[in-house]
Amino acid sequence: MILPEHVRYCVDALEQKGYACYAVGGCVRDSLLGLTPHDYDLCTAAPPEETHRIFAHHTLVLAGEKHGTVGVVTDGGVVEITTFRTEGDYTDSRHPGWVEFVKTVEGDLSRRDFTVNAMAYSPSRGFADPFGGQQDLKNRILRAVGSADARFTEDALRILRGVRFAVRYQMTPESSTLDAMFSHVHLLDNIARERIFDELCKLLPLVTAEDLLRFALVLVQVIPELAPTVGFLQHNPHHLYDVFTHTAHVTAATPADLALRWAALLHDLGKVSAFTLDENGRGHFYGHDKLSAQMADDILLRLKAPNALREEVVFLVAHHMLPLVPDRKLLRRWISKWGIQKIHKLIALQQADFGSKGVVSEGFPFEEILEISRELLAENNCPTLRDLAVNGHDLMALGFSGAEIGTALNQLLSRVLDEELPNEKAALLAAIRRKTE
Ligand code: ATP
Ligand code: MG
Numbered sequence: 001m002i003l004p005e006h007v008r009y010c011v012d013a014l015e016q017k018g019y020a021c022y023a024v025g026g027c028v029r030d031s032l033l034g035l036t037p038h039d040y041d042l043c044t045a046a047p048p049e050e051t052h053r054i055f056a057h058h059t060l061v062l063a064g065e066k067h068g069t070v071g072v073v074t075d076g077g078v079v080e081i082t083t084f085r086t087e088g089d090y091t092d093s094r095h096p097g098w099v100e101f102v103k104t105v106e107g108d109l110s111r112r113d114f115t116v117n118a119m120a121y122s123p124s125r126g127f128a129d130p131f132g133g134q135q136d137l138k139n140r141i142l143r144a145v146g147s148a149d150a151r152f153t154e155d156a157l158r159i160l161r162g163v164r165f166a167v168r169y170q171m172t173p174e175s176s177t178l179d180a181m182f183s184h185v186h187l188l189d190n191i192a193r194e195r196i197f198d199e200l201c202k203l204l205p206l207v208t209a210e211d212l213l214r215f216a217l218v219l220v221q222v223i224p225e226l227a228p229t230v231g232f233l234q235h236n237p238h239h240l241y242d243v244f245t246h247t248a249h250v251t252a253a254t255p256a257d258l259a260l261r262w263a264a265l266l267h268d269l270g271k272v273s274a275f276t277l278d279e280n281g282r283g284h285f286y287g288h289d290k291l292s293a294q295m296a297d298d299i300l301l302r303l304k305a306p307n308a309l310r311e312e313v314v315f316l317v318a319h320h321m322l323p324l325v326p327d328r329k330l331l332r333r334w335i336s337k338w339g340i341q342k343i344h345k346l347i348a349l350q351q352a353d354f355g356s357k358g359v360v361s362e363g364f365p366f367e368e369i370l371e372i373s374r375e376l377l378a379e380n381n382c383p384t385l386r387d388l389a390v391n392g393h394d395l396m397a398l399g400f401s402g403a404e405i406g407t408a409l410n411q412l413l414s415r416v417l418d419e420e421l422p423n424e425k426a427a428l429l430a431a432i433r434r435k436t437e
Contacts, residue, residue, distance in 0.1 A: 043120060
């Protein structure tokens with residue numbers, strides 16, 4: 001394993017003072033997989049105040065010093081250096097009640113969640129791998145360190161982390177680890193919503209439909225509104241899958257954009273309560289789009305998602321049934337009203353939805369719709385009220401006042417979008433004059 005220069009520099013500085021220092025956790029795992037780690041964490045025998053002293057000539061991040069972590073600002077970025085420690089007494093499946101500094105790297109590794117995350121590497125001392133992480137990585141096995149029951153009881157977020165690692169590296173949880181993940185799943189209720197939301201945001205862009213199905217039990221624990229969709233049959237010849245299986249396929253089929261993935265996951269939640277059966281035994285879901293949007297809003301509020309993401313997801317869910325057609329005027333209106341980004345995401349969501357019904361259906365002209373939207377964009381030809389060649393002042397000069405102004409501007413925009421009028425000042429003013437004369 002080769003450490004970048006700025007990381008090697010930190011390791012060497014500690015080793016020169018006689019303190020063992022290792023790269024640890026995710027960076028070791030990712031290097032062994034041949035991936036480029038996104039950051040490097042170090043662990044050391046040096047107590048935090050020693051690390052502080054040794055790097056005193058650097059800018060330091062000391063917020064975690066109490067728990068043993070000193071952040072050293074280097075040319076290559078911040079390197080977090082944590083004193084070997086254990087932790088324990090997780091009374092609430094969340095916070096360690098105490099941390100205790102320990103002498104050995106093995107002691108430090110034993111507090112970590114999974115064997116593949118419990119490896120350390122030092123250029124002078126080699127690998128520390130007391131739990132067989134390298135072997136498990138090679139075999140793609142996700143295994144809790146020590147007792148799986150104890151690990152997930154201490155910190156239930158590890159269940160969701162386990163799902164993420166299994167998904168990200170195509171690992172299979174070893175049977176007692178999987179049993180413990182599932183049997184302690186209710187402990188996720190004790191975990192702060194923000195932590196759950198962050199994990200889900202890391203997970204969603206990575207998942208396949210099979211992943212969502214194999215870990216459905218965990219998902220429905222953190223988003224209980226999904227539970228009634230599992231096995232919910234649609235009684236419709238256009239839908240072979242139950243609602244959850246369909247949802248899993250749609251989610252995996254959208255591009256790995258966070259808003260799209262969330263929208264896909266939540267887009268059909270309202271189907272369960274909107275379900276009706278007609279006299280021919282055929283299922284319908286009238287109004288499920290608006291119901292799902294309301295549920296998505298509630299869920300994302302509860303999970304403390306950022307407002308911008310929540311609003312984008314709610315928009316996509318609420319409009320996932322919008323009847324898209326390859327019609328230039330209609331598309332122009334929508335792009336003008338909502339912006340091209342939202343329209344493109346809506347097309348992507350509908351495309352994923354359409355292709356995930358488990359039955360072969362006739363083609364839908366998504367490509368044609370995209371092509372028209374690209375043309376409109378290239379022509380820079382989807383004006384909004386702000387782009388209109390006349391504004392409120394122009395209309396006031398013509399004697400308009402109050403609410404009339406807005407109405408007149410909207411009418412003009414509408415006619416421009418319908419290509420009845422060019423977006424030119426003289427033409428727009430002439431049109432409005434003609435109308436009021
Ligand atoms: P990522 O690539 O997502 O950053 P990572 O393995 O680096 O993966 P981090 O959350 O950055 O994950 O944590 C770094 C290391 O700290 C992990 O590899 C693991 O050893 C340990 N760790 C982090 N969170 C926990 C936890 N909740 N329980 C036990 N060990 C943990
Ligand atoms: Mg990390």
